[in-house]
Amino acid sequence: MPPLVKVTLIPETDARARATPRWVAGAAFGSHDVAIFPARVGSYPYAALVSDVQRRHGAAVPGAIADRVANGASFPRAFRIETGDTPADAAGRAWMPYQRWTNWIPVVTSGFAVWMAILALACLAVIATLRKRVQRRRQWADEEP
Numbered sequence: 001m002p003p004l005v006k007v008t009l010i011p012e013t014d015a016r017a018r019a020t021p022r023w024v025a026g027a028a029f030g031s032h033d034v035a036i037f038p039a040r041v042g043s044y045p046y047a048a049l050v051s052d053v054q055r056r057h058g059a060a061v062p063g064a065i066a067d068r069v070a071n072g073a074s075f076p077r078a079f080r081i082e083t084g085d086t087p088a089d090a091a092g093r094a095w096m097p098y099q100r101w102t103n104w105i106p107v108v109t110s111g112f113a114v115w116m117a118i119l120a121l122a123c124l125a126v127i128a129t130l131r132k133r134v135q136r137r138r139q140w141a142d143e144e145p
Helices: 047-057 061-070 075-083 087-102 111-143
Strands: 006-009 026-028 033-036
Touching: 026 061, 047 061, 047 075, 047 087, 061 075, 075 087
Parallel strands: 006 033
Antiparallel strands: 026 033
16 A cells, blocks of 8 residues: 655645745655645646556655655656656656547537538438428329329
8 A cells, every 4th residue: 555645735825835936836845745735736737647647657656756856856857767758758648538539629610510510411301301202292192093
């Protein structure tokens, strides 16, 4: 079982938050103590990367990376040591499932696609109308003596 990580959420009104530069969203103090400034995090687009790293390499890897950074290693170097990948390669792999379907959204919602859907619907309506006409004429032909 991986060791527990103590996470402290620090509001912006706290003196520790005022003493920390605004661009810092979180800080690691060793591999088991993390401070996060929630107001600075926003939507945190790296959640997919963290989940993927934990799934591929184990739940303790983010803490090990934070420990190496706290001990002076650069983040890319610490990441590569712990995972064997560069952060860019790992992020690309983590976002791949999302990119598969999001690449189609602009194509499907383009003006061309919308008009093709309208044209296809109109063609189906014409075919349905012609079938009804043929059916009605056959019915009339059967009714005539």
